Amino acid sequence: MFRIEALVDKDRRDLLRSRLRESNTAASPVLAALRGTPAEREAPLHIWALDPAGGLAGGLVGHTWTTWLHVAYLWVDAEHRGAGLGTRLLAEAERIAADRGCTASRLETWDFQAPEFYRGQGYEVVCVIPDYPPGITEFTLTKRLV
Template identity: 50%
Template sequence: MNYQISEAHGEPVETAVTAILSENSRSTGFPYAPEPVKLKIVENDEIIAGLVGFTLWEWLYIETLAVDANHRGQGLGRRLVLEAERIARARNCHAAWVDTFSFQAPEFYSRLGYTPFGTLPDFPDGQQRIFFRKELAG
């Protein structure tokens, strides 16, 4: 047995690890089968904003949300989150969660109805990683 660091793009380590996790989860009655949520806003053939996440076990997880600096303040991030929530509801999700950093977007998620449920201090040094959740029922 040897340990290897996987750095090459496209290497199948992520697929293999997910398959192992899925098999283990299946035996508990909760198969690991995330459904992707990938949204983009395009202008002049260029992606200016996007959201990447997935739904799993009746939850939406927003992994990454970004809006190009020249297009911020126009409601694009809000539109992406609301569309992801719409998709999640259509997939019978009852809640959503996301994490951000104290220097990024905690106020943004609060304005959208997300409430904090945990933090990691000094991540990075002097800042916090903040975890938010939102009920999607209704």
């Protein structure tokens, strides 16, 4: 008989993630052919924009994995929006990702956030999920990197 638990456990999460990666790599010829271990193929990518006083004006948090950049968060402080800071942060992330061998980028955004901004940066909508969360539409966008 199995015991089922619902609790946050970072050690178990990390073990589960490691085992899932190993299983995925073993089952996929494409993943198995890539150099390095699954953990070695994933690298954090953080970029920060600081104002003259050293305060956070914006930033991008993501990671590269295999040949993809995944942008998890991109934020610019309201007083700095419209000045091209988001474009600069995204371009720098794409440049670093390309230097790491990435050929594509992906991200998610909600309808009230920045889908038009990303389209303007060359991203294409590949998935639309209405009511996620209720009343909001989520978009997944991708871009081929040069």
